[in-house]
Amino acid sequence: MLIVALLSPVAVFSFLKFFGRNEFDIPVYHLKKTGAAFDDCTNITYPYKLHADSLRRLGLGSRPAVLFFDAQRPDSLALARVREEFGESVLVGSLPGTPAHRCTFLLTDSARTLLIDTEGKIRGYYHTPEFEEADRLIVELKILLKQY
Numbered sequence: 001m002l003i004v005a006l007l008s009p010v011a012v013f014s015f016l017k018f019f020g021r022n023e024f025d026i027p028v029y030h031l032k033k034t035g036a037a038f039d040d041c042t043n044i045t046y047p048y049k050l051h052a053d054s055l056r057r058l059g060l061g062s063r064p065a066v067l068f069f070d071a072q073r074p075d076s077l078a079l080a081r082v083r084e085e086f087g088e089s090v091l092v093g094s095l096p097g098t099p100a101h102r103c104t105f106l107l108t109d110s111a112r113t114l115l116i117d118t119e120g121k122i123r124g125y126y127h128t129p130e131f132e133e134a135d136r137l138i139v140e141l142k143i144l145l146k147q148y
Contacts, residue, residue, distance in 0.1 A: 024143050025143070025147075026123050026124060026140045026143055026144060027123070027124075028047070028117075028121050028122070028123060029048075029106070029121075029122040029123065029124075029125070030046060030047065030048035030106055030122060031046065031047040031048075032046050032047065033046050037108070038103065038106055040103075041102070041103035041106075042103070044103070044106075047121075048106060048121075048122070049119060049120040049121045049122075050104070050105070050116065050120035050121075050122075051120075052120075054104055054120070055120050058091065058093070058116075059091060060091055060116065060118065060120070061118070062118055063088075063089055063090055063091055063118065064090055064091070064115065064116060064117050064118055064123070064141065064144050064145065065090065065091040065092070065093065065115075065116045066082050066090055066091070066092050066093075066113065066114070066115055066116075066137065066141070067093050067094070067095055067105065067113070067114045067116065068092075068093070068094045068095070068112060068113050068128070069094075069095055069096070069101060069105070069107060069112050069113070069114065077134070078113065078126075078128035078129070078133075078134040078137070079092060079094070081134055081138065082134075082137065082138065082141070085138055085141075086141060086145070089145060090141060090145070105122070106122060107125075108125060110127055111125035111126060111127055112126075112127060112128060112129075113125070113126040113127070113128040113133075113137065114126075115137065115140060115141065115144070117144060123140065123144060124136075124137065124140050
């Protein structure tokens, strides 16, 4: 019985090591319409992704983008952390939070930072003045960069 108790963790570890895959995934937002939050915005189709001209204007090519919205209070600490961690592999930018941006990027009232993948899909909303949210953004960016 003692041998079985001692060999069980080794067997589980070996099985997971050779047959398991440790991968993470981050969600894609706005695959379907949920609620009436963006009914006042025109030309929104689901699953939602940014239009090609918006991607071109942003300079989004083969790298994901992190966009900060709020010209009055830029999240300079979070912005600096993302730039320091990822350098040129991620497009980092600031835009004013205008009504047009609300409809283009499907911004919510509480989130001031947005993560967009290389295909123009929205992959995350963050309230980056909070330290934990900035950490979550950095972790999800690492996952996204590993996938693409």
